[in-house]
Amino acid sequence: MKSTWFEVARPQKIDLNDWSQHFRLVRDEQIKEFNYYHNPEWGIYLSPPATFMVYGARELKRLKFDNSLASLRMWGFVFNESERLFRAKQMGKRVIATMGDLGTVPVIIMAFPNCIPFYPECIWWTPFFKESTVLLDTATELGIPEAACFSKATLAAFHKKAYFPKPDLIFASTGASCDDYSCIMQLVNDLGYEMLWLEIPFRRHNDEQYPDRFEEYLISEYERVWNKMVELTVINDKTGLIPSIKKANRLRSLAERIKQLTYEAPITPLPALELMTIEFGNLYGYADLDEWLDIVEMINETVAKRVEKGIGVLKQNAIPIAWITPSADPLLLNLVEDCGLRIVGTEYVINQALVPIEENVEPFRALARSFMKASLIGSTQERIKRIIEGVKNERIKGVLVTNMLGCSHCAMETRLIEKMLSKVPVLSIDVPVPFGITEQLRTRIAAFAETLR
Amino acid sequence: MVLGLDIGSCYTKGILFDGEIKSKVVVKTSFKPKLAIEAVNKLLTDYDRIAATGYGRELVINPDLVITEITATARGCMFINPSVRTIIDIGGQDSKVIKVLNGKVERFVMNDRCAAGTGNFIEKIAQSLELTLEEFGKQALKSNHPEQIDSLCVVMAETEILSLVSEGKKLEDIAAGVIDSLVRRIVGIGSQIGIEEPIIFCGGGALNPGLVKAMKRILGNLTIPANPQFIGALGAAVSLS
Amino acid sequence: MTEILNPRERFGLLVIDEKPDRCNIIPLITSHAATVAGIKLKEYYTDGEAMAKAQITAIEEYEHDAISIFSEVGIIAEAMGSEFNYPDDDLPVLRIPALTKFDIDKLKIPDPNKDSRLPVYLEAIEYAYSAVGDKIPILAYVPAPFTTGMMLSDPNQFLLDTIRNPEQIKKIIEISLEAAIEFSYEIINAGGLPILVDPLASGSVISPKAYQEFALPGEQGLIKFLHRYDFDVILHICGDTTPILDLLLLTGADLISLDKVELNLAIERLAPKMRIIGNFNTTKLGFGSPDGIASQVREMVKHGIKAEKGYIASTGCEVPIRAPTGNVKVFISAAKEAGWFLD
Incomplete structure (x- = not known):
């Protein structure tokens, strides 16, 4: 069932006040239609951005959103995650923190009934959505230097116990994952949280192939994850991995399809912010994979319809660029589009969560192979391979690199990337602290757009 | 019009x-x-x-x-x-180095986060030495042995400069050192995109004769337009x- | 007892049925904030920025858990045509009710961004939200339709008409509901969480029957609107609500703020469904001794935190404008001590 308004509205980016106005036309039945964990009593989540703004997400007053019902549904669901995790625990589900590996361990967790994986590090968006340094300051008080990655908010969240419930298990992947985050995980450990440490293989050099033993090694790490989960749940049924991988693949292929539709359409059918949110949803389905899959299906339909009709949210003359390393501040994505640019390629350091998992080999082997395509462990050249191709065939006219304070993947690589992309203008910017976007930063992005025009 | x-x-x-x-x-x-x-x-x-x-x-x-x-x-x-290749613009709140090619901006870099790479740097230091901008520029012009100033931020540089003053170093050499440090910083960010001739130096900073002298010494051939x-x-x- | 959470986080946990570091403490510090900030009341209720700054001063002084944007219950009625006197250092006083000047058909839904002092409240919310909204919830009090209806009318006439001309009263309430919804809508966009206040629906003023027939539907209508946003809604009713305790369950409110009710009785009847807020006697806060206040607050909180769906330590009514600040501090420190949850 759809409200009339959604059917007739021209695709566009709208602000919080617009959303509040349109939300008045959403019928009560429509609100009740969507529930997380299939619970109609307290599982509704179709709320306008104003709801979450009132609860403290101040940046929502300044952000612009896609105006489709599917996107409204998506935002309601994404912003509701904290509540969802607490409810999961209250209803007897097991909440499992998976840290650092970005995309693979959750597939194993989801093979166990009533087990919900989540990424505590995704809390790094929170200081930006709230325009608040509360979590960052608390992390500093807990011993992380000020100049560390924004993912330090995770430590504060573990300390405060107000952003997600105490996990039943924690898997922490270290090694080639972000250096700062490895330290953060150790400090979480020091807070008294027990965790099972996993090791990620080192980063490859250009075109270097990993020795076969690495695959075997990763498989043995996944066995450790499995055994720990068996210990917790007293269930040991590896056939559960098959539907779990199938679901992950379904999600990955849907996300890929939405991305391709969006990148290739003459008029951008979906804003970059929503697209980034979809891409990151691949990591763990925002703690309710079934519902998330349903949402992504709905977005896919919306995007396909828009493409078919040749309508979208940006001007036709928007200049296509690629984006390397995700911005912790969502407002930057808005800003870049406001300057007349469109995103047609991304390298958000989560490739391992985007690639299909082989379904015709033994599950752990398939997962190991998918993980070995990780941006985390890949060489710089590999990370930007698709972008270089896009530049070669003139699909990508410029590249934006966002550097994150303290991020090991940023500090070393930006200059390398600039060199490798010498045939195309590159703008590299440091993501400022929450509420820190200045007029000068806007000017820099606007000038970059002018350069490309 | x-x-x-x-x-x-x-x-x-x-x-x-x-x-x-x-x-x-x-x-x-x-x-x-x-x-x-x-x-x-x-x-x-x-x-x-x-x-x-x-x-x-x-x-x-x-x-x-x-x-x-x-x-x-x-x-x-x-x-x-029309054949200019590199533009260096030093303004009050930011400095930029712009590469142009075939009538278009090719690449640019800006220093906008830290006052130490902007005209503001000189203004702040002149203030703490109780000089007007003009006096500061004239002092710098007199120097043949600029002092070395290494601090990367205005606040730290101020402390460093005050200690040079208390050591009895010549004001003209300190002023020239301050300007040199600014130029080094600009050249540093400019080298990210390569500084090639012909170079134009403009912005309010190009009105400062000390700064122009230092730029010429470090970068060689550059032109200052009328009314930069x-x-x-x-x-x-x-x-x- | 080192506090780990800020008020925003503490309130967030309460509304998802989780225990924070200590119980939420939100005494109804409304116009009393003007006293704390040392400004004239007239400035407080006519200047949004002054109201917000006074609230921020109060929260810095007391360290309680929410900002309360409010001065008096006539605000919507005033924007609909009732006239009030503005004493220099006292709250506005109803002078000419709208419906004694014109007919019900002439009542208009006010524009909260333009009419009378509604923009003052919106400005106060905006200001407070952008200043401290990341750490502190901004509660904005919305007079419920029954209360607004009474402030639009000659109060005696209004009460008489609940018997003589009930249809007329229902019509007034319907329009007042619409006005309350429009005001709430703008409050939300500004960053405030609307909380319903229906002091004139108290058991001290009307019978349970009248409550059910006239006040309850207005409360339900507004709560339904707020539930569309998935908010947990607070309803505050002053006075003695003992006779209508069971009816309160029908409002749909998620948190019920009570005044002159036996706390244990309220917990027994309401706590399985609602979170309980209350209910320290404000007269004691105004005139009691610090020692007496401390022990009574501790006793109250000890019972309150037994409420199964959660509890907010609060006052039964607004903290008296000129209550000694020392007494309020005693209230808060006693509640913090008795409401500490961590080991």
């Missing part, structure tokens, strides 16, 4: 342009860009179109063109010398003409 307006953080510059600069004015912005725009409007009235640039560009009412100061500066310099602080306004006007 086009009014080219460059609303910078320190000064607002306006020119009237119809193929050449007919008249020009400069007023202090002083955190009140709207008032500065009004003041320029009162002094320059004989125009039919407006092109705006600078950080206050969005505040101009009914402009015919709005562009960033990067594009404006590049166009202004290319108007003066009006290049942005000129570029905006040129873009609309």
Whole structure:
């Protein structure tokens, strides 16, 4: 069932006040239609951005959103995650923190009934959505230097116990994952949280192939994850991995399809912010994979319809660029589009969560192979391979690199990337602290757009 | 006739342009860009179109063109010398190095996070040495042995400079050292995109003879356009003409 | 007892049925904030920025858990045409009710961004939200339709008409509901969490039957609107609500703020479904001794935190404008001590 308004509205980016106005036309039945964990009593989540703004997400007053019902549904669901995790625990589900590996361990967790994986590090968006340094300051008080990655908010969240419930298990992947985050995980450990440490293989050099033993090694790490989960749940049924991988693949292929539709359409059918949110949803389905899959299906339909009709949210003359390393501040994505640019390629350091998992080999082997395509462990050249191709065939006219304070993947690589992309203008910017976007930063992005025009 | 307006953080510059600069004015912005725009409007009235640039560009009412100061500066310099390859612009709140090729901006870098790479750096240090900007520039010109100043931030540099003063170092050498340190920083960020000749040095910083001397010493051949602080306004006007 | 959470986090946990570091403490510090900030009341209720700053001063002084944007219950009625006197250092006083000047058909839904002092409240919310909204919830009090209806009318006439001309009263309430919804809508966009206040629906003023027939539907209508946003809704009713305790369950409110009710009784009847807020006697806060206040607050909180769906330590009514600040501090420190949850 759809409200009339959604059917007739021209695709566009709208602000919080617009959303509040349109939300008045959403019928009560429509609100009740969507529930997380299939619970109609307290599982509704179709709320306008104003709801979450009132609860403290101040940046929502300044952000612009896609105006489709599917996107409204998506935002309601994404912003509701904290509540969802607490409810999961209250209803007897097991909440499992998976840290650092970005995309693979959750597939194993989801093979166990009533087990919900989540990424505590995704809390790094929170200081930006709230325009608040509360979590960052608390992390500093807990011993992380000020100049560390924004993912330090995770430590504060573990300390405060107000952003997600105490996990039943924690898997922490270290090694080639972000250096700062490895330290953060150790400090979480020091807070008294027990965790099972996993090791990620080192980063490859250009075109270097990993020795076969690495695959075997990763498989043995996944066995450790499995055994720990068996210990917790007293269930040991590896056939559960098959539907779990199938679901992950379904999600990955849907996300890929939405991305391709969006990148290739003459008029951008979906804003970059929503697209980034979809891409990151691949990591763990925002703690309710079934519902998330349903949402992504709905977005896919919306995007396909828009493409078919040749309508979208940006001007036709928007200049296509690629984006390397995700911005912790969502407002930057808005800003870049406001300057007349469109995103047609991304390298958000989560490739391992985007690639299909082989379904015709033994599950752990398939997962190991998918993980070995990780941006985390890949060489710089590999990370930007698709972008270089896009530049070669003139699909990508410029590249934006966002550097994150303290991020090991940023500090070393930006200059390398600039060199490798010498045939195309590159703008590299440091993501400022929450509420820190200045007029000068806007000017820099606007000038970059002018350069490309 | 086009009014080219460059609303910078320190000064607002306006020119009237119809193929050449007919008249020009400069007023202090002083955190009140709207008032500065009004003041320029009162002094320059004989125009039919407006092109705006600078950080206050969005505040101009009914402009015919709005562009960033990067594009404006590049166009202004290319108007003066079409074969220019590198532009160094030192302004009050930011500094930029712009590479141009075939009439277009190719790449640019900006120093906008830290005052130590901007004209503001010299102003702050001059203040703490109780000199006017002009006196500071003249002092620097006299020096043959600039002091080495390594601190990367204004606050730290200030401390370092005060300790040089207390060691009895010559004021002219300190002033020249300060300017050298600024130039090194600009050259440092510029080297990210490569500084190639012909080079134009513009912006308010190009009015400082000490800074010009140091730039020439470090970068060799570079030209300073007439009215270097009006290049942005000129570029905006040129873009609309 | 080192506090780990800020008020925003503490309130967030309460509304998802989780235990924070200590119980939420939100005494109804409304116009009393003007006293804390040392400004005239007239400035407080006519200047949004002054109201917000006074609230921020109060929260810095007391360290309680929410900002309360409110001065008096006539605000919507005033924007609909009732006239009030503005004493220099006292709250506005109803002078000419709208419906004594014109007919019900002439009542208009006010524009919260333009009419009378509604923009003052919106400005106060905006200001407080942008200043401290990341750390502190901004509660904005919305007079419920029954209360607004009474402030639109000659109060005696209004009460008489509940018997003589009930249709007329229902019509007034319907329009007042619409006005309350429009005001709430703008409050939300500004960053405030609307909380319903229906002091004139108290058991001290009307019978349970009248409550059910006239006040309850207005409360339900507004709560339904707020539930569309998925908010947990607070309803405050002053006075003695003992006779209508069971009816309160029908409002749909998620948190019920009570005044002159036996706390244990309220917990027994309401706590399985609602979170309980209350209910320290404000007269004691105004005139009691610090020692007496401390022990009574501790006793109250000890019972309150037994409420199964959660509890907010609060006052039964607004903290008296000129209550000694020392007494309020004692209230808060006693509640913090007795409401500490961590080991």
